[in-house]
Amino acid sequence: MIVWENMSSQTAKAPQTRFRKRDLFYLMPLWLISLIAPDPYLYHKKEFKKKELFYLAAICFAPLIWSDSHFHHLMVLAGIYAILALGLSLFMGYAGQISLGHAAFFGIGAYTTAILTTRYAVPTFLAFWASALSAALIAHLIGRPILKLKGYFLALATLGFGEIFLVIVRESTSLTGGVIGIFGIPWFSVMGFSFDTYLKQYYLAWGMVTGLFIFSKNLVRSKVGRALLAVGASEDAASSVGINVSKTKLEIFDLGAAFAGWAGSLFACIMSTASPEAFSLGFTILIVMMVILGGMGNLYGPIAGAILLTWLMDILSKYQEYSLPVYSVILILLLIFFPDGVGTRLNVRIIYLIGYWAKKKKRDKGKL
Amino acid sequence: MALLSTEEIIKEYDGIRALDRISLKVEKGSIKGLIGPNGAGKSTLFHLISGVEKPDSGKIYFKGKEIRFLEPHERSALGIGRTFQTLQVWGNMTVVENIMAGMNRRLKGGYLSCGLRFPWIRKSENEVLKEAKEILDSLGLLGKWESLASQLPYGKQKLLELGRALAMKPELLLLDEPASGLTLAEIEQLSQHITKVRQEGVTVFIVEHHMGMVMEIADEIAVLHNGELIAEGRPEAVRMNPRVIEAYLTRRGGK
Numbered sequence: 018m019i020v021w022e023n024m025s026s027q028t029a030k031a032p033q034t035r036f037r038k039r040d041l042f043y044l045m046p047l048w049l050i051s052l053i054a055p056d057p058y059l060y061h062k063k064e065f066k067k068k069e070l071f072y073l074a075a076i077c078f079a080p081l082i083w084s085d086s087h088f089h090h091l092m093v094l095a096g097i098y099a100i101l102a103l104g105l106s107l108f109m110g111y112a113g114q115i116s117l118g119h120a121a122f123f124g125i126g127a128y129t130t131a132i133l134t135t136r137y138a139v140p141t142f143l144a145f146w147a148s149a150l151s152a153a154l155i156a157h158l159i160g161r162p163i164l165k166l167k168g169y170f171l172a173l174a175t176l177g178f179g180e181i182f183l184v185i186v187r188e189s190t191s192l193t194g195g196v197i198g199i200f201g202i203p204w205f206s207v208m209g210f211s212f213d214t215y216l217k218q219y220y221l222a223w224g225m226v227t228g229l230f231i232f233s234k235n236l237v238r239s240k241v242g243r244a245l246l247a248v249g250a251s252e253d254a255a256s257s258v259g260i261n262v263s264k265t266k267l268e269i270f271d272l273g274a275a276f277a278g279w280a281g282s283l284f285a286c287i288m289s290t291a292s293p294e295a296f297s298l299g300f301t302i303l304i305v306m307m308v309i310l311g312g313m314g315n316l317y318g319p320i321a322g323a324i325l326l327t328w329l330m331d332i333l334s335k336y337q338e339y340s341l342p343v344y345s346v347i348l349i350l351l352l353i354f355f356p357d358g359v360g361t362r363l364n365v366r367i368i369y370l371i372g373y374w375a376k377k378k379k380r381d382k383g384k385l
Numbered sequence: 386m387a388l389l390s391t392e393e394i395i396k397e398y399d400g401i402r403a404l405d406r407i408s409l410k411v412e413k414g415s416i417k418g419l420i421g422p423n424g425a426g427k428s429t430l431f432h433l434i435s436g437v438e439k440p441d442s443g444k445i446y447f448k449g450k451e452i453r454f455l456e457p458h459e460r461s462a463l464g465i466g467r468t469f470q471t472l473q474v475w476g477n478m479t480v481v482e483n484i485m486a487g488m489n490r491r492l493k494g495g496y497l498s499c500g501l502r503f504p505w506i507r508k509s510e511n512e513v514l515k516e517a518k519e520i521l522d523s524l525g526l527l528g529k530w531e532s533l534a535s536q537l538p539y540g541k542q543k544l545l546e547l548g549r550a551l552a553m554k555p556e557l558l559l560l561d562e563p564a565s566g567l568t569l570a571e572i573e574q575l576s577q578h579i580t581k582v583r584q585e586g587v588t589v590f591i592v593e594h595h596m597g598m599v600m601e602i603a604d605e606i607a608v609l610h611n612g613e614l615i616a617e618g619r620p621e622a623v624r625m626n627p628r629v630i631e632a633y634l635t636r637r638g639g640k
Contacts (some may be wrong), residue, residue, distance in 0.1 A: 069426035108410055232500040243486035246478050254473035256457035257466070258553050259490035272496060312476060319565060 032192065035372060069234075072135030072317075080219050089215035093287060095327040097280045102307040102319030103229055109305075110313030111237065112269045113249025114164070117301050118175035121182035122152040122274040124296030128282025131199040132292040141205045145282045152278030153271045160270040164263065175288065179301055186293045198292025205286035218287055225283065226320065233316055245269055246314075263337025310351055312358020321360030386449060387411040388584065388588050389434065389557055394443035396429055403429045405612045406443070411557065416589040418603035418620075422632060425609040427592045428470055431561050434590075435467045436460045447557070462490055466548045468553030470562045470592075476535030480526060482502070483534050485516040485543055485554030517552065524548045524578065540571040547578065557588045564595040575601050600624065608632065 105119050124149035133139040163174045186193045205212045212221045244265045247255040252262045285291045311322025333340040387410035396404040404426045411417045432438040436457035445453050494506050521527045524544050562570045593599045606623045608616040610632040
């Protein structure tokens with residue numbers, strides 16, 4: 018993240034000839050990345066830990082370097098989307114299924130928190146857990162029949178579920194506030210500590226992303242992850258070694274919904290509103306785009322995708338009426354040039370980009 | 386008592402009888418071969434035994450237990466391992482993970498304990514990794530344990546599939562055309578592995594087109610032709626059986 022942001026600001030300016038102290042700042046990540054360079058599919062533990070430490074440091078220091086409240090807010094949103102995309106990525110990228118109803122679980126989480134905190138004055142921390150639980154419970158109920166379907170049919174069924182959720186939310190005015198939604202949801206707070214500034218929320222959201230990322234990473238590297246990949250690649254082969262295919266799918270669907278419930282609860286607390294517009298079909302497509310653009314079958318992917326798309330949407334929102342066509346063109350280009358996703362072998366890509374940038378700088382120097 | 390026995394199995398596809406009252410037995414500790422021309426119903430029989438498809442009528446007994454109504458994963462939990470005619474290695478996993486996934490059934494731990502990686506999970510993972518490497522070593526695949534399974538050459542992938550089936554410690558191993566697409570040297574290697582597996586006490590039931598291999602390693606051979614069992618017995622006897630010769634020399638259904 019550090020590297021990306023700085024590069025864009027650097028390349029925009031006129032080429033620099035003088036070596037400045039700030040340049041040391043680029044050398045540090047370069048050195049860190051050089052430690053972790055041999056990325057691909059190693060089963061070794063050390064390689065993973067070095068890489069993760071680098072990203073963790075980037076997350077910790079990014080808001081201190083850019084102490085800009087807009088950036089903080091943007092990253093809070095990106096963090097929430099990252100949680101959501103992480104859950105969906107387990108279901109899509111690993112178990113090889115597809116869900117176009119994930120926004121509904123996000124919505125269920127948001128509304129559970131909204132209703133519990135505003136109507137019944139439940140502490141946000143409890144509502145936070147209740148949201149995940151209710152989302153997972155509903156996922157379990159609808160997953161049982163729906164997950165028997167495959168491919169396009171599963172996509173359509175989950176799409177239908179998302180639409181049904183929206184209709185229910187819009188029509189049951191007494192419970193959900195109808196089209197207007199629910200306002201005045203309190204800030205997220207734990208034991209009296211309230212997350213009331215963007216900076217605090219940043220650390221809350223990204224702390225959660227980190228926690229859930231480690232959880233998912235452990236999961237993926239254990240028996241569960243192997244079962245998921247097996248089901249995704251070949252169901253017949255999976256059942257031939259004693260993996261219960263339908264149970265595996267259902268459980269990961271529940272877990273993805275629980276992640277979405279958590280994200281929704283956080284979203285409701287941070288935006289302090291919950292209205293049906295936020296959970297429409299467009300939002301579902303956005304999450305799916307995050308997972309696909311970021312890279313499937315890879316846990317860095319959804320997080321990279323979430324940051325990328327949130328950032329892209331924010332930049333493009335300045336261009337008003339042109340934003341949508343430009344946005345779609347960029348998506349198409351990304352899909353053409355990064356067919357495996359942006360987050361797949363992310364560190365190798367970053368090295369390549371830094372190398373390219375350094376060479377360019379050198380070339381410019383030589384010219385001048 | 387036989388380890389696996391089928392009684393009067395019938396399977397029809399759209400009125401065409403793929404299997405017609407098949408009754409056969411696989412004795413414990415033996416290698417049984419199943420041969421027959423293309424379309425004889427060999428793979429269908431395997432699908433019925435492993436549970437991918439259900440028979441229209443008839444009974445299947447494994448270890449004296451009727452398994453006709455069990456799901457595929459429940460049957461493999463009882464101890465039926467299998468490989469597939471079309472290669473079904475999980476290409477998106479590393480070689481060692483393929484083997485480790487084969488051991489999943491024996492591992493304990495749910496989502497919470499795996500996600501938080503409790504000490505006992507860590508311990509069992511390490512044990513499983515070690516055991517998987519031993520299996521890979523015996524198959525001669527240890528050199529590539531960290532590469533993706535899809536990057537292996539075809540013959541090695543076939544071996545990997547065998548290793549995965551062995552990893553779940555089956556009592557009965559169903560091999561569906563393990564030698565198809567392999568070179569002669571690889572077939573030789575494969576038959577050595579299969580005889581070694583039998584020495585470890587695993588019963589092997591094998592469908593194969595490659596006559597030389599089946600005749601060499603099998604204790605008993607059954608011959609299917611147009612969904613009927615036309616001969617059963619020792620390899621030498623089957624080889625001389627006039628009906629078998631006729632089935633192989635004449636076109637299917639023709640005279």
